[in-house]
Amino acid sequence: MTEGIHLISNGKQSLEEFIKVSKAVSPYVNYIHIREKHRTDDELVEWISELVKNDISKGQLVMNERVELAVRTEIKGVQLTDHSEDVSSVRMKYPNLLIGRSVHSVEEAQDAAISGADYVIFGHIFKTNSKPGLLPRGLEQLGHLIKSVDIPVIAVGGITPKRVESVMTYGASGVAIMSGLIDSEKPIEEAKHFLGGVRDGSSR
Numbered sequence: 001m002t003e004g005i006h007l008i009s010n011g012k013q014s015l016e017e018f019i020k021v022s023k024a025v026s027p028y029v030n031y032i033h034i035r036e037k038h039r040t041d042d043e044l045v046e047w048i049s050e051l052v053k054n055d056i057s058k059g060q061l062v063m064n065e066r067v068e069l070a071v072r073t074e075i076k077g078v079q080l081t082d083h084s085e086d087v088s089s090v091r092m093k094y095p096n097l098l099i100g101r102s103v104h105s106v107e108e109a110q111d112a113a114i115s116g117a118d119y120v121i122f123g124h125i126f127k128t129n130s131k132p133g134l135l136p137r138g139l140e141q142l143g144h145l146i147k148s149v150d151i152p153v154i155a156v157g158g159i160t161p162k163r164v165e166s167v168m169t170y171g172a173s174g175v176a177i178m179s180g181l182i183d184s185e186k187p188i189e190e191a192k193h194f195l196g197g198v199r200d201g202s203s204r
């Protein structure tokens, strides 16, 4: 299942800081994405092994872009982008790997779906400091994109607990969150709010 809550690392925390947040929120989130573009493969292998030592399941971990590293470390999945290997070639090589694709248009989403992605992440929906200077795409575009594909669409960008219900009402299967959990002073409380929103929104 790809629905629910995806936590995404912000590329700015130390491993220790990220482990702290991950441990706190892991009971409330479905997936934990390691999105640390500037780090070496060796560093990321260490991230995975330390997260696992801290009771984060490999089944919860998703690696941004680095497919071979995800396969080698036997974690759950990869999040592909327009800079990474194609969905179709990854799907052909690794039939059982969870494959998400980050998309920014209906065309990209449809291509990902046809190519065998399990889900797409679409954004950014709301204005967010994590994507400075770029116009948000908004709920209407989210709703339109969701209707144009038959795989789950996860909403990303400026997601707060209060906004979860609105994206779920537009048909999202879940939300991906960076600052809403990473920068929170009370990540457990915040994660519970996010989870409440996802549950209420999806039961509509």
Ligand SMILES: Cc1nc(C(=O)O)sc1CCOP(=O)(O)O
Residues within 6 Å of the ligand: 008, 102, 103, 121, 122, 123, 124, 125, 128, 129, 130, 131, 156, 157, 158, 159, 176, 177, 178, 179, 180
């Ligand atoms: C990782 C990411 N991808 C986006 C996209 O639009 O594809 S927006 C984003 C950052 C989301 O951060 P926050 O939860 O702090 O708004």
